[in-house]
Amino acid sequence: MSGSSNTHSIYSASGAHRWTSCPPSAQLEQQFPNETSVYADEGTAAHDLAEHKLKRSLKMRSKKPISKYDSDEMDEYTDLYVEFCLNLINAAKENCKDLQILIEQKLDFSDYVPEGYGTGDLVVVGNGTLHVVDFKYGKGIVVSSERNPQMMLYALGAFSLFEMLYDIETITMVIVQPRVDNFSTYKMHVDELLTWAKDELKPKAHLASTGGGEFCAGDHCRFCRAKNQCRARAVKNLELLKYEFADAALLSDDEIADIIGLAEEISKWASDIYTYATALAINEGRQWVV
Numbered sequence: 001m002s003g004s005s006n007t008h009s010i011y012s013a014s015g016a017h018r019w020t021s022c023p024p025s026a027q028l029e030q031q032f033p034n035e036t037s038v039y040a041d042e043g044t045a046a047h048d049l050a051e052h053k054l055k056r057s058l059k060m061r062s063k064k065p066i067s068k069y070d071s072d073e074m075d076e077y078t079d080l081y082v083e084f085c086l087n088l089i090n091a092a093k094e095n096c097k098d099l100q101i102l103i104e105q106k107l108d109f110s111d112y113v114p115e116g117y118g119t120g121d122l123v124v125v126g127n128g129t130l131h132v133v134d135f136k137y138g139k140g141i142v143v144s145s146e147r148n149p150q151m152m153l154y155a156l157g158a159f160s161l162f163e164m165l166y167d168i169e170t171i172t173m174v175i176v177q178p179r180v181d182n183f184s185t186y187k188m189h190v191d192e193l194l195t196w197a198k199d200e201l202k203p204k205a206h207l208a209s210t211g212g213g214e215f216c217a218g219d220h221c222r223f224c225r226a227k228n229q230c231r232a233r234a235v236k237n238l239e240l241l242k243y244e245f246a247d248a249a250l251l252s253d254d255e256i257a258d259i260i261g262l263a264e265e266i267s268k269w270a271s272d273i274y275t276y277a278t279a280l281a282i283n284e285g286r287q288w289v290v
């Protein structure tokens with residue numbers, strides 16, 4: 001989630017895809033300010049509204065948040081989220097008398113990740129199943145819940161809250177991203193989650209906390225605060241340019257298809273560098289000799 005109450009730890013759940021893929025990024029990022037954006041602020045407003053609507057639908061006390069981002073579109077998409085959550089809750093209720101429903105629940109996974117915690121938008125537990133739901137208001141990237149590290153961290157936090165009270169066998173992780181019609185559900189057995197946490201997550205979190213491990217560039221770089229100046233990302237993108245062409249005078253269709261695939265990542269990187277350098281030139285008078 002990205003609600004206003006979520007103070008990020010440096011190993012936050014929302015950054016887990018990045019720091020589990022590139023552990024030293026957790027320390028490297030600390031040199032750079034955590035800047036917000038209009039999109040992040042809009043997402044926070046949408047979360048606050050969605051939380052309010054869900055609580056009211058469940059007859060819980062809540063005061064309607066007011067925000068400059070309020071719009072018919074936000075109203076419509078938060079309604080869709082609430083409708084999805086209510087359907088999930090009603091289906092879970094059918095077979096369970098002691099259902100627990102938690103909204104905007106702090107989830108602590110510090111047994112595996114130093115100071116690690118996040119906030120679950122909706123957690124429902126009962127009848128052997130734990131459901132963890134995350135509302136995403138963004139529409140730039142469609143996010144899958146399949147083995148999604150952010151969702152698995154929330155699941156770990158929720159499991160540790162309830163493991164003494166409920167006999168949980170299955171975890172269902174759901175990402176609700178209504179603006180792109182994405183309702184992504186992934187089920188996992190608890191044993192599989194705990195094995196991942198012990199064998200993969202914990203060692204990576206240790207590397208992240210000590211600045212160890214290898215830098216590894218990939219699509220996760222786009223959310224890294226070090227992305228403009230990161231050498232590993234530059235090296236990877238410059239490697240992509242070392243394309244072996246055939247001798248023929250004209251490019252083949254296969255070569256053009258390859259170049260299109262490479263160009264996407266390279267153009268993202270070049271655009272980040274250009275934006276960064278331009279901002280420094282405007283704001284600090286920095287001159288770049290090219």
Ligand code: SF4
Nearest residue numbers: 022025217221224230
């Ligand atoms: S930009 Fe990418 S490679 Fe560089 S530190 Fe960040 S995540 Fe790692």
